[in-house]
Amino acid sequence: MNTAFHLLPAAASSAANRFDLLMLTLVLLTGTVAFAVAFLIVWFSIRYRKGSRADRSHAPTTGRRIEVAWVIVPLMLFLCVYAWAAYDYLQLYRIPSNAMPVFVVAKQWMWKLEHGNGRREISELHVPVGQPVRLVMTSQDVIHSFFVPAFRIKQDVLPGRYTSIWFTPTQPGEFTLFCAEYCGTEHSVMRGRIVVMPPAEFSRWLAQGAGHPGMAARGFDLFRQFGCSGCHASGSAVHAPDLNGLLGRTVHLQDGRSLVADENYVRDSILLPKKDVAAGYEPIMPSFAGQISEEDLMAIIEFLRQTGENDAARIR
Incomplete structure (x- = not known):
């Protein structure tokens, strides 16, 4: 049987x-340096050992x-290696605008995953080849870590906050x-497993879950159910x-700070409303901690990302 030796796992x-x-x-750089230092130690130890015939006269006193x-x-x-690594690290947080x-x-x-149209998966993720995918992740209990060796991505998943990572799969298969x-x-x-599919095949697979309300539509229903529209409607x-248009917008806070609204800001505003109070507003919003699940929080965030409350008629 012919077997191929692979130094590294599949790069997908x-x-x-x-x-x-x-x-x-x-590895090559540090290995070369380590080998050179080890070689010189051994060579000098032999060349200048006690009793050797090495010429020790006129030994230099300086070597600037x-x-x-x-x-x-x-x-x-x-x-140079640091700059190279820093550049690649920063690319992990420069998410393409068309990321799914x-x-x-x-x-x-277990891993519970949900697509924008409402289709859910357990410990399995279907994605199309060639399409950037952004994962917005949180934990329901303890610290976990989302690790796909073939994609070379690993991101801690933490309770009480959102973390994110993105990737673009380059070949179909299961990983x-x-x-x-x-x-x-x-x-x-x-x-679990990541199933990478051709785009047309993925579109058909995703459409099979279209019978469920999309995340944004469910988020809009929750937005009204929890009474958010009673205060935040125009x-x-x-x-x-x-x-409207909150995600990605700069928010000026009561204490003089400014931040860009992201998923963590929305989550904290719902569960810890007195943490970052917007400038010009009183901290009167009640906390919904213990009343809303992580899945429902994500649905509300997706609703706010896509349209905002005034555009709810466009959500389906």
């Missing part, structure tokens, strides 16, 4: 080859050029999903912030 995302090249470069060289050259090499959002809730010991953070007695079985008598 747009970033995988970049990360592999960086890692191999770093050598000293400068062995400081500057390694420094420049490792600064998928919402993930981790819990002992293993792991939890890479010890999360309890059944941690080893918290596995015609409301209550003086409350306008939420």
